[in-house]
Amino acid sequence: xxxxxxxxxxxxxxxxxxxxxxxxxxxxxxxxxxxxxxxxxxxxxxxxxxxxxxxxxxxxxxxxxxxxxxxxxxxxxxxxxxxxxxxxxxxxxxxxxxxxxxxxxxxxxxxxxxxxxxxxxxxxxxxxxxxxxxxxxxxxxxxxxxxxxxxxxxxxxxxxxxxxxxxxxxxxxxxxxxxxxxxxxxxxxxxxxxxxxxxxxxxxxxxxxxxxxxxxxxxxxxxxxxxxxxxxxxxxxxxxxxxxxxxxxxxxxxxxxxxxxxxxxxxxxxxxxxxxxxxxxxxxxxxxxxxxxxxxxxxxxxxxxxxxxxxxxxxxxxxxxxxxxxxxxxxxxxxxxxxxxxxxxxxxxxxx
Numbered sequence: 001x002x003x004x005x006x007x008x009x010x011x012x013x014x015x016x017x018x019x020x021x022x023x024x025x026x027x028x029x030x031x032x033x034x035x036x037x038x039x040x041x042x043x044x045x046x047x048x049x050x051x052x053x054x055x056x057x058x059x060x061x062x063x064x065x066x067x068x069x070x071x072x073x074x075x076x077x078x079x080x081x082x083x084x085x086x087x088x089x090x091x092x093x094x095x096x097x098x099x100x101x102x103x104x105x106x107x108x109x110x111x112x113x114x115x116x117x118x119x120x121x122x123x124x125x126x127x128x129x130x131x132x133x134x135x136x137x138x139x140x141x142x143x144x145x146x147x148x149x150x151x152x153x154x155x156x157x158x159x160x161x162x163x164x165x166x167x168x169x170x171x172x173x174x175x176x177x178x179x180x181x182x183x184x185x186x187x188x189x190x191x192x193x194x195x196x197x198x199x200x201x202x203x204x205x206x207x208x209x210x211x212x213x214x215x216x217x218x219x220x221x222x223x224x225x226x227x228x229x230x231x232x233x234x235x236x237x238x239x240x241x242x243x244x245x246x247x248x249x250x251x252x253x254x255x256x257x258x259x260x261x262x263x264x265x266x267x268x269x270x271x272x273x274x275x276x277x278x279x280x281x282x283x284x285x286x287x288x289x290x291x292x293x294x295x296x297x298x299x300x301x302x303x304x305x306x307x308x309x310x311x312x313x314x315x316x317x318x319x320x321x322x323x324x325x326x327x328x329x330x331x332x333x334x335x336x337x338x339x340x341x342x343x344x345x346x347x348x349x350x351x352x
Contacts, residue, residue, distance in 0.1 A: 058090040061097065068100055077104040095125040102133060111141050128158045132168060144175045166195040170202055177209055185209055200230035207239045216243050234264040241273065250281060258286075265293040268304070275307050284315050300331055309338070318345050 064087035071080035084101040091097065098121040105114035118134040135150030151172050158165075169192035176184035186209065192202050207222030220243045226236035241256035254277065260270040271294040278287025291308040295301065305328050312321035325342045328335055 061087045061091055061094060065096055065100065068104075072100065072104055072107075075107075077107045080104050081108065092120070093124050095121060098124065099133075102137075106137065106140070111137060115141065126157075128154050128162060129164070131157065132162075132164050136167070136171065139171050139175070144178060148172065148175050166192050166199070166202075169195065170199075170205065173205060173209075177205075177212065182209060182213055198229055200226040200233045200236060203229070204233065204235045204239060207236070207243075211239070211242065216246050219243055232263055234260040234267050234270065237263065238267060238270045238273070241270070245277070250277075253277070254281075254283070254286075261290055261293070265290075266297050268294070268301070271304065272307070275304075275311065278311070279314070284311055287311055288315070302328055302331055302335075306338070309341075313341075313345075318349065321345065 064083045068080040068083040068087070071077070071083070080100070081104050084097060084104060087094065087097045088101055098117050102114050102117035102121060105111070105117060115134075115137045118130070118137050122130045122134050131150055131154035135147045135154060138144075138147035138150060151168055154168065169188045173185045173188035173192060176182070176188060189202065189206055189209065192199070193206075196202065203222045203226035207219040207226065210216070210219035210222060219239065223236050223239035223243060226233055227240065230236070237256050237260035241253045241260065244250075244256060245253035257270055257273055257277070260267055261274065264270070271290045274290035275287045278284050278290075288308065288311050291304060291311065295304060295308065298304075305324055309321050309324045309328070312318070312324065322342060322345060325338050328338050329342070332338075
């Protein structure tokens, strides 16, 4: 992490043909004509084919694209997709349609469909942008090795600076972290840092890398720097909480954690930490509050519901535990352990 540490301190060849054997270069190209009339006829035939191709291309596609762009600009991605799918049905190789289609599919989290669009786009419009887009869909799908290969391929065709370089380097660094290659991660995080030294997201990634290396002093610096740049970065506050907890400062760790939860009650890591620390430190009410806020804002998370059930049972709030069990059983009616626990609690209440 040397780069970041520095911030701590301071003409063409001719082809000859025999007159008795005329060869062609490419389809219909490079022919030597001895009959001018033949040349004119072939030229007119090719021109006619081009005109037919142009007229068979659906004239409605530009209108579909224009309206879809307007909808996407106003974040009406689902409505835009209706137009883009219609345009794609009429011309499945239109690069502009494919680009916007993939974008809207990603925005609506239809990643498998986005992957198909991105693959087709690469075959139609090969270059850095298309390869970067494909790699990023692989990345979002958790297909790290395929993402990494495509990111490297994108870099191999890059000819000038590009606005997506920061995201590319950062994502490559994240992949290397997940693969346990911390030196590789550091190399690409540093590349990203040269592109943008004021990214709080990257600094959080740097901090997480140093936590993996057990260098908590460096990780503390990174997380602090991240919240200085963006005080609303809940992940940075969680990072600070984990480091202060490691240092044994439970009070400051809790303060950092509560800040993270205030900013984003849907932060799963923060909620899970609150549950664990709540049991450890006798702050079950805070743990329960964090879990209730989290589960009230996410569609479904069975594991976190089970943690809340455990906390309700621990604090004797059986009615609330039973209500949460009902929610789990709606998601997973065959959950034997929850069904058995519900039966046990219900029987106990009747006996009382």
